[in-house]
Amino acid sequence: MLIPDYSFETLARDSGYLRIAGVDEVGRGPLAGPVTAAAVVLDPARIPEGLNDSKKLTPKRRALLNAQILEVAEISIGHASVEEIEDINILRASHLAMVRALEGLSAPPDYALIDGNMVPRGLALPTRTVIGGDARCVSISAASIVAKICRDCVMLSLAQQHPGYGWETNMGYGSKSHIAALQNLGVTPHHRRSFKPVHKMLYQD
Template identity: 60%
Template sequence: MSRPHFQFETDLAARGYLRIAGVDEVGRGPLAGPVMAAAVVLDPGAIPEGLNDSKQVTAKRREALAAQLAQVAQVGVGVAEVAEIDRLNIRRAAHLAMLRALDALPAPPDMALIDGRDRPDDLPCAAHAIIKGDTKSLSIAAASIVAKVARDRVMKALAAEFPGYGWETNAGYPTQAHRAALLDIGVSPHHRRSFRPVHNILYQEK
C-alpha cells in the first residue's frame, strides 16, 4: 500500500507557493457530535516520522503524532456544531469546519490541499482538491491525524456528560450498540436530528 508523500507540496513550492496547508475533516458519518477539520502547514525540514492517513495509525500513535505536529508545524482546528450540521447539511458543515480550520492557522496560507472531490466555497487562498488525499499528501495526512485526535477528545468528553451511548469508543458512529442505546435511552442534545436513524426515532416517538 502506498504511503503519503511530499511531492504535491514540493511541486507547488517550485511554483512559488510558500505556505501550503493540508486540510481534512473527520466526522461526516456519525449520528452524534460535531464535524471537525484541521489545517496543517508542515515545515519541510521537520516532518514527523510515520505520518499517514489517520485510519492507518493506532490511537496511541495518532496522539503522539498530533503532539509532535503541535510543536513542529502550524496547526489550525475548526468545528461545525450539531446545530449547524442540521441547519446546513453535513457537506456544507464539513466545508465550514475546513474554512474555520484555515482561519485558525497562525498565518494565512497561499495554497490549500483539500482532501476529497470538491472544495469549500469562499476559500481564502488557491486550492487543489485531492481524492483520497490523506493517503497521498503528507500535509493532508497530518491534518487527518490532528482532526481525528481533536474530535475523539470531544467525543470522550461528551461521553462523560451523556453516558450510555458508547461515544468514548464509537465516537458517535452508528455502531449496533449506539443504535441500541438510542432506542433505549433516547435522543441526546448532541445527536444529529437531520440524520435518518435519529430523525426516525424522533418521528416514531411523536
C-alpha cells in the same frame, strides 16, 4: 500500498507558494457530535516520520504522531456544530469547518491542499483538491491525524455528560450499542436529527 509523500507540496513550492496548508475533516458519518477539520502547515525540514491516513494508524501511533505534529507544525482546528449540520447539511458543514480551520491559522496560508474533490465554498486562496489525500499527501495526513485526535477528545467530553451511548469508544458513530442506547435512552441535543437512525427514533409511527 500508497505512502504519503511531499510531492504535492513540492509542486506548490515550485510554483512560488511557501505557506502550504493541508486540510482534512473527520466526523461526517457519526450520528452525534460536531464535524471537525484541521489545517496543518508543515515545516519541510521537520516532517514527522510515518504520517498516514489517521484511519490506518493504531490509537497509540496516532497519538504519538499527533504530539510530534504539534511540536513541529502550525495547526488550527475548525468545528461545525450539530445545529449547523442540521441547518446547512453535512457536506456544507464539513466545508465550513475546513474554512474555519484555515482562517484560524496564525498567518494566512497562500495555498491549500484539501482532501476530497470539492473546494469549500468561500475559500479565497489557491487550492488543490486531492482525492484520497490523507493517504497520499503528508500535509493532509497530518491534518487527518490532528482532526481525529481533536474530535475524539470532544466526544470523550460529551460521553461524560451523556453516559450510556458509548461515545468514548464509538465516537458518535452508529454502532449497535449506540443504536440500542438511542432506543433505550432517547435522543440528546448532540444527536444529528436529520440522520436516518435518529430521525426514525424521533418520528416513528
